[in-house]
Amino acid sequence: MGVLGLLTGCQKEFLDTRIDTNQTEETLSSNYATLFSYANAPYTFLRNEFTMLDNNLFSPVSDETVQTTPGNSNVLFFNNGSWNAISNPDNYYAG
Amino acid sequence: MRSRIRIITTRASYSGIRAANFFLENSANYRAQLAINRDTISVSGKTNYRNDVLNIGWYRAEARVLRAWYYAELIKRYGGVPLVTRTLGLQDNINLPRASYDEVVSFIVGDLDRYKDSLQVNWKTSSFTNNDGRVSKGMALALKARTLLYAASPLNNPSGDVARWRAAAAAANEVLVFAAGAGQYTLDNNYRDYFLRNNTLTSGETIWAIRYPASSDPERRNYPIATAGGASGLTPTQDLVEAYEYKGKPDSLNPYANRDPRLGLSIVTNNSSWNGRTIDQSAGGTDDRRKTNASRTGYYLKKFLADGLNLVQNQTVVHNWPVFRFADVLLMYAEAMNEAYGPDNANGYTLTARQALNRVRSRSGVGMPDVTVTSPADFRAAVRRERRVELAFENHRYWDLLRWKQAATVLNSPVKGIAVSKTGGSFIYTPITVENRVFDASKMYLYPIPQVEINKSNGVLNQNPGW
Numbered sequence: 016m017g018v019l020g021l022l023t024g025c026q027k028e029f030l031d032t033r034i035d036t037n038q039t040e041e042t043l044s045s046n047y048a049t050l051f052s053y054a055n056a057p058y059t060f061l062r063n064e065f066t067m068l069d070n071n072l073f074s075p076v077s078d079e080t081v082q083t084t085p086g087n088s089n090v091l092f093f094n095n096g097s098w099n100a101i102s103n104p105d106n107y108y109a110g
Numbered sequence: 111m112r113s114r115i116r117i118i119t120t121r122a123s124y125s126g127i128r129a130a131n132f133f134l135e136n137s138a139n140y141r142a143q144l145a146i147n148r149d150t151i152s153v154s155g156k157t158n159y160r161n162d163v164l165n166i167g168w169y170r171a172e173a174r175v176l177r178a179w180y181y182a183e184l185i186k187r188y189g190g191v192p193l194v195t196r197t198l199g200l201q202d203n204i205n206l207p208r209a210s211y212d213e214v215v216s217f218i219v220g221d222l223d224r225y226k227d228s229l230q231v232n233w234k235t236s237s238f239t240n241n242d243g244r245v246s247k248g249m250a251l252a253l254k255a256r257t258l259l260y261a262a263s264p265l266n267n268p269s270g271d272v273a274r275w276r277a278a279a280a281a282a283n284e285v286l287v288f289a290a291g292a293g294q295y296t297l298d299n300n301y302r303d304y305f306l307r308n309n310t311l312t313s314g315e316t317i318w319a320i321r322y323p324a325s326s327d328p329e330r331r332n333y334p335i336a337t338a339g340g341a342s343g344l345t346p347t348q349d350l351v352e353a354y355e356y357k358g359k360p361d362s363l364n365p366y367a368n369r370d371p372r373l374g375l376s377i378v379t380n381n382s383s384w385n386g387r388t389i390d391q392s393a394g395g396t397d398d399r400r401k402t403n404a405s406r407t408g409y410y411l412k413k414f415l416a417d418g419l420n421l422v423q424n425q426t427v428v429h430n431w432p433v434f435r436f437a438d439v440l441l442m443y444a445e446a447m448n449e450a451y452g453p454d455n456a457n458g459y460t461l462t463a464r465q466a467l468n469r470v471r472s473r474s475g476v477g478m479p480d481v482t483v484t485s486p487a488d489f490r491a492a493v494r495r496e497r498r499v500e501l502a503f504e505n506h507r508y509w510d511l512l513r514w515k516q517a518a519t520v521l522n523s524p525v526k527g528i529a530v531s532k533t534g535g536s537f538i539y540t541p542i543t544v545e546n547r548v549f550d551a552s553k554m555y556l557y558p559i560p561q562v563e564i565n566k567s568n569g570v571l572n573q574n575p576g577w
Contacts, residue, residue, distance in 0.1 A: 047144045047162070053133040054169035057176040058244075060126030061320060064431045064505050065414070071331050071344055077507040078349050078525050081407050081544050083335075083342035096548030100558035100577050108188070108560050109124040 068104060076105075123180040124194065130177040131197045133169070140166040165238070171228035172245040175253065178218040182257050185214045186509055187557040189574060193217055205570040208559075215261045219254055226250040231292045234312070242311060242321075243430075248285065248293040249318035252434040255281040259442050262449065263513035265555055275449035282443035283459040285317075290460070293317070295436040299474035302375040305414050310430040317434035324426040329419045332411040334378070335403045336396050337385045339421025345405040346377045346502075348526035348541055353498045357478060365539055371476050376502050378410035380530050381537060386418050392532035399530060406544050407527030413503050437473070437500055440466045445493045453489040467493060470500055512555055521549035552576045 067073040069088040074080040076093045085091050089104030098104065137143070144162045149155030177195075184191045192206035193214060209217075226247050233242040258281045260266060262274035289295035298304040298315040311319045326339075333340025351373065358368035366379040378384045380391050391397045391408055399405060416427045447456075447463035456462045461469070464481065467489075471478040481492045497510055511517040527544040530537055553576025564571050 047146060047148065050137060050140060050143055050166060051162075051169075053129075053136060054166060054173070056129035056133060057126055057173050060121050060123070060129060060180070061176075062121050063322070064320070064433075065322070065328055065429060067505060070327070072503055073505040073508060074503050075344050077511060078347060078520055078523075078547070079502060079507050080344040080346050080350075080411070081525060081527070083345055083403055083406060085545075094545065094547050096550055096554070100561040100564065100573065103557060103560065105187070105557070106560050107122045108184070109122050109563060 062107060073105075123184045126180040127177050127194055128197055130173040130180075131195065133173050135197060137166060137170060140170070161238075165241075167228070168230050168244070171225040174221045174225040175229065175245045175250045178221050178250075178257075179253060181214050181218050182253060182260075185211055186260060188559060189556045190214055192571075205567045207570050208572060211266060212261070215257060218257050222250045222254045222257075226254075232294065235292070235294065243319060245318065248288055248295065249434055251281070251285045251288055252317045252439055255285050255439060255442050256434075259446055260509075260513055262446060264515045265513045272450060275446050276451075278446035279443065279450045279457070279459070282439060282446055285439045286443060286460045286466075289436060289439070295439075297436055297440075297469070297473045301372055301473060301475055305432070306416055307428050308430065310432050315436045316432055317436065317439070318432075320431045320433060322429055322431070324428045326419055326421055326424060326426045328429055329415050329427075330421055332415055333385060333419075333421065334389070334397055334405065334410050335401065337421070340385075342403050342405050342410065344411050344503075345407040345527075346409040346411060347407050347544065348409075348528050350498070350502060351377060351379075351409060351528075353495055355478065363536055370478055370499060372499055372502075376413040378412045380408060380528075380539070384410065384412070384417065391530040392537060395530075395532075405527075407525075408530055408539075409528070411503065432504065437470050438504075438506075440470050441493060441497050441500065444470075445490070445497075448486055448489045448493060452486050453484065463489065463493075467496060470496060515555070517549050517555065518551035521547055522551075523547065550576070 065072065068076065068090055069082065071082075072080070075082045075090045082088050082090045082094075085094070092098035092102060092104050141163055144159060144166065148159065150159045181191070181193075190208045190210040190212075191214060193209045194206065195217075198204050229245060229247045229250055230236055230238070230241070231247045233239060233244060233246055255278065258274070258278040262271075262278040264270070267274050285293075285295075294314055295317060296314040298309070298313045300309075303309050304313055304315060310316060311321055330339055331341055332343035335342045354370040354373040356368055357370055361367040364381070366373065366382070373379070374382065378389060380389055380397075382389055387396060389397050389410070391399045391404070393400070397404060399408060414429060419425050419427060443461065444463040444467040447453075447459070447461075447466065451457045451463070453464045454462050456465075468480045471480065481489070481496075483489055483492055494510070494514065498507060501507070508517075508521075511520050524543045524546045526541050529540045529542045531540070532538065553574065556574045558577035559571055559573055564573055
């Protein structure tokens with residue numbers, strides 16, 4: 016999987032996506048570097064569109080392309096209409 | 111039998127929304143926070159401090175825009191969803207009902223309007239060019255245009271309210287005006303190279319691209335199986351190939367001659383050069399389609415893929431993803447203007463629908479003739495075909511078919527490929543059916559809300575119809 020390759024102006028741990036969401040306001044304000052990691056955090060949940068489905072583009076869900084080896088691929092759920100509320104390979108609703 | 115679906119717990123939309131809310135709630139005093147325990151006196155210390163203040167200020171607006179992005183991605187899939195605009199803790203009621211689709215659209219557009227001028231205007235021309243890839247004003251304007259285009263489309267506008275198309279056209283026009291000013295957006299003059307390496311980031315065509323480190327993964331997955339290290343992966347259909355128009359006289363011996371140049375720049379066709387050899391899918395050829403895991407469609411993917419990467423030696427190359435690019439905006443504008451005012455009425459804006467469409471077609475190196483059809487219905491078909499071709503493989507097609515309400519027919523039809531044989535030195539091309547497809551129009555125009563969320567909600571979350 017690709018790692019989000021954005022850079023910050025100050026190169027402050029942008030690629031470090033470990034986020035301690037239980038920090039208190041005190042620990043947060045004691046470390047301005049932490050502020051940048053929180054600032055970058057909303058970016059870290061962007062999906063990599065090169066690997067949307069079966070580690071590849073979302074394209075074979077449509078009439079654009081065909082997956083060469085459909086046997087074990089998630090796109091089959093879409094192609095044969097068998098996806099549902101329990102098994103949706105594009106389920107990125109909540110964590 | 112098939113294994114279970116891989117459960118993906120990262121990169122969920124609501125996790126992104128929470129991260130945005132969390133940062134916004136914990137950075138209100140960022141100027142003071144940034145000043146704690148640091149040098150703000152010396153010249154360099156002062157400059158660093160000032161740059162940090164600027165950046166966190168932008169970041170706060172970016173968090174709003176990214177939150178809007180996550181909501182736009184959610185409603186594209188699920189329709190209306192719960193609107194969470196602050197972090198929820200243990201003491202909060204987390205069983206929130208779904209807001210309507212239109213309510214979420216209003217929220218997205220409202221935040222984009224409110225915060226677009228608090229963003230960096232253009233990273234490329236700023237003194238922070240390294241930050242390119244972060245959200246900018248142009249991205250916010252483009253997100254608004256796309257959101258309103260989706261909201262105006264038949265799926266989300268069943269009564270065909272023309273006011274929605276006017277709003278979408280006005281929003282796309284905002285991007286065009288910005289493009290001519292501080293945005294400096296243009297059409298790249300190389301349709302092939304634009305999608306390669308750092309060009310996708312640095313080109314004047316890009317409004318927002320997501321940056322990734324160098325990798326050979328896209329090539330590994332999609333190079334022909336006959337290229338060492340390739341796996342064939344996603345192979346383009348004959349249906350898509352047929353959408354590329356002829357530019358000159360059809361050649362009865364070579365169906366790929368005299369076509370829209372974007373065909374050869376996006377798709378590997380038989381008897382063309384790729385990875386240092388000529389693709390031959392006929393019996394006994396290097397890419398004989400009967401070989402295990404050779405393309406079932408008679409085509410291979412080319413867009414986004416560098417030519418001739420040495421996978422055996424693990425050569426890698428940068429791939430950046432173009433989320434918003436200028437050609438997409440021109441096509442959004444053409445579509446919305448046509449629905450709102452017809453093909454040739456500019457309504458006092460920068461361009462008519464036709465001028466925007468033909469601008470995309472006349473890109474240097476593409477040079478397709480102008481679209482001349484006169485009725486709005488024919489023009490609509492021309493715009494839809496243009497999106498299919500220009501934006502092929504950019505993850506738009508499925509959502510376009512849904513919003514146009516064409517999925518019931520298109521995604522319910524078998525997809526075709528081409529069989530290649532050879533007689534007397536000439537290739538013979540025969541269309542074949544590759545696989546059947548199923549789309550249940552009674553429910554699949556929207557994703558189902560995940561069952562686990564329905565179960566947790568104590569009856570508060572309503573499932574979409576039919577699921």
